[in-house]
Amino acid sequence: MGKKILIVEDDEKNLKLMRVILKNAGYETIEAENGEKGVKLAKENIPSLILMDIQMPVMDGIEALRILKTDPLTKDIPVIAFTSYTMKGNKERFLEEGFDGYLSKPIDVKGFLDIVKSILGE
Template structure:
């Protein structure tokens, strides 16, 4: 299976990729919301981890675009936010997001989230 990781911060991207690699899935990486949308439309991953704060197009806007597109609307999108913000969480979910995680990254929670959305792995 393929997981798309959309994260602009290199240290966070490396950490998340290392964690996601433990699941045995292939990981595709994007550093911007625009690139994330393009890669999701092209490769149709089974799960997307989307940073909320990205340069250019933010993760909420990227998620909204993906959820409005027939090619990608059924792909679960999990927000990864720098901090827990109830208003941001509501906005993300209102724009089609499926789940919301806040940093610092909890390895077990990330792995549990993958199992939640990809139970066949």
């Protein structure tokens, strides 16, 4: 298996699609359905990359990002915002929050893998 990628997504269809795309590209996936569980799994597994939905139950992606970026154990893990918020200015807002990249829903398979590989330096 390749690098570990943590997917934090509450929508089962999106989660399954990302899992299939990433596994077919040779990555190992870890999955969480909310930000709180995502933070816990990030600290336990130290993935190479985190794909973070923004709007989720329990803890949203922005709050989870803030926790991850202030923890010495997880602060250097790149985090990509994965969201259906596609209004003008949202991408810039998420990057200003500290996300390392931005992906909009629905998933464009080639664009999705291109961004993942770029962030991972591949």
